[in-house]
Amino acid sequence: MTKADIVNAIARSTGIDRATTLACVEGFMEEVMNSMNQGNNVYLRGFGSFVVKKRAAKAARHIKNETTLMIPERFVPTFKPSQYFAENLRNSLDPKK
Numbered sequence: 001m002t003k004a005d006i007v008n009a010i011a012r013s014t015g016i017d018r019a020t021t022l023a024c025v026e027g028f029m030e031e032v033m034n035s036m037n038q039g040n041n042v043y044l045r046g047f048g049s050f051v052v053k054k055r056a057a058k059a060a061r062h063i064k065n066e067t068t069l070m071i072p073e074r075f076v077p078t079f080k081p082s083q084y085f086a087e088n089l090r091n092s093l094d095p096k097k
Contacts, residue, residue, distance in 0.1 A: 036077055048081040 003025065011021040032042050032050055042050040057073040081089070 039075075044082075046082055046084050048079055048085055051078050051080060052076075053078050 007018060007022045007025055010016070010025070011018045014021070035042050036050060036052050039052055041052060044050075052075050055074050055076055058071050060069050060071050061067070062069055
């Protein structure tokens with residue numbers, strides 16, 4: 001599903017025009033990115049959490065040159081679904097149903 005698909009689905013289900021819906025979706029995404037860029041996590045009850053995690057520095061091998069490189073520590077965005085979200089997904093994709 002793309003951003004356009006999400007905007008169209010929300011506009012259709014709420015009756016709000018597509019341009020307003022697009023502005024809301026883009027505004028939401030911008031606020032999540034801004035918050036995470038400042039090192040803050042975003043918690044959406046019933047949906048999940050957007051969390052900033054720190055990856056430690058590590059050594060890697062360049063096989064062709066047979067040298068060792070150091071990959072510096074960095075911060076990465078992650079998403080952790082809520083328990084409700086995860087259970088709902090498992091139940092909807094269960095092949096036994």
